[in-house]
Amino acid sequence: MTKTAWVFPGQGSQAQGMGIDLLDIPSARDKFAQAESILGWSVTEICQSDAEQLSRTLYTQPSLYVVESILADILRERGQKPDLLAGHSLGEYIALYVAGVFEWAVGLHLVKRRAELMDSAAGGMMAALMNFDREQLEAVIAETPDVVLANDNSPAQVIISGTTEAVQTVMSQVKSKRAIPLKVSGAFHSPLVAAAATEFQEVLESVQFQPAIAPVLSNVEPTPSVDAEVLKQRLIKQMTGSVRWREISLELAANGIERVVEIGPGNVLTGLIKRTVPDIILENIRNAGELPV
Structure with missing residues (x-):
């Protein structure tokens, strides 16, 4: 079997119309409905709205979490599973969900609060x-x-x-x-968002993390781990810490990964990985049409 990693893009990869073709799949429709009850707004409506509204942190992050997690769930329903997981910034939350570290709704509550705090962290x-x-x-x-x-x-x-x-x-x-x-509201992944990060740390610490079923490479520490407490501590540092994606790309190769599947809109991560480790097989699943039958 080809050793495979799944990677999930973060803010900046969003695209108008993303996720809409998933509405034909009953399990996806259920997840969109669940998301609306948690968020108080419709992901599918936001994804069909103008680019400016979709690119607002408040809406971008939960929308990406919902769309990417649905694509990953359908892949799993169809018999596929990753040997290693990673996500770029916001994408790390989908990686941790797929790894079984927390339940889907718990992850969406976390992302909702993270988005609210980052959206209000103006300056820089x-x-x-x-x-x-x-x-x-x-x-x-x-x-x-x-x-x-x-x-x-x-x-x-x-x-x-x-x-x-x-x-x-x-x-x-x-x-x-x-x-x-960049068109962002604040100086993310820097000490300037320390106040938001401190507030969010309290939220993270209240959530019980489970050991991961597949190793996860974290943004702030790109070495594989399945340890629940290690993964939580790394996530706590993530909002102010650097996203070390170049090192994550190198770590994929070092861990014998032969194939990487980027799950989510666009192809930002596969492009970055290709520049860092050109010999890995790269695939994209951006929408329902690219899912295996």
Whole structure:
């Protein structure tokens, strides 16, 4: 059997119309109805609304959790299962759900609260840098207060996060092919969201985690674990910690993974993995049409 990892994208991968074709599947319809009773709003309505509303953190994160978890559940119903799991930022919640660390509704309650807190954590900015000098970037970040490497996505793409002034300083001093400010409400994955992270920690600590049925690679510590307490502590650090996706990609190869399936809209993660470990087989399941029969 080909050793397979399932990976789940996070905020930024959302797309208008995502999940709508799942409404033809009875189990998916039930999950959408359940989600509406937990959230107080309809995921399918939001996914069909304008891009600006869908891209608001408050709606984006729960919508991605619901759509991606439904796709993963259908895959499991059809006899597939992963040997290893990982998710990018918000995607880690779907990875933990699929690993059996918490129940689906518990995960959605967590994501709902996380989205509310992150949506209200205004201030600062994030920016993506492509094809840059890594040594120069690390040196400039080390010399510039109030900015961090938020997402180390691949050898050629990172995201920095911090105060507006600090992020702009790094953008102006580091040579890169492209530097793009991101449309987000706050400086996520940085100490600037520490107040929201502290509030969310209380919520996380009240939830009982179970040992994982498949190892999970966490964003802040990209080594496989099935230990419930380890996975919880890593998740507690996630909101202010860096997303170490480049290292996760390398860890997939180190753990003998031959095939990676990205479950969710877009193909951001398969693109990043391809740049880091080009020899792995990459597949995407973005919608109902791409599910195996």
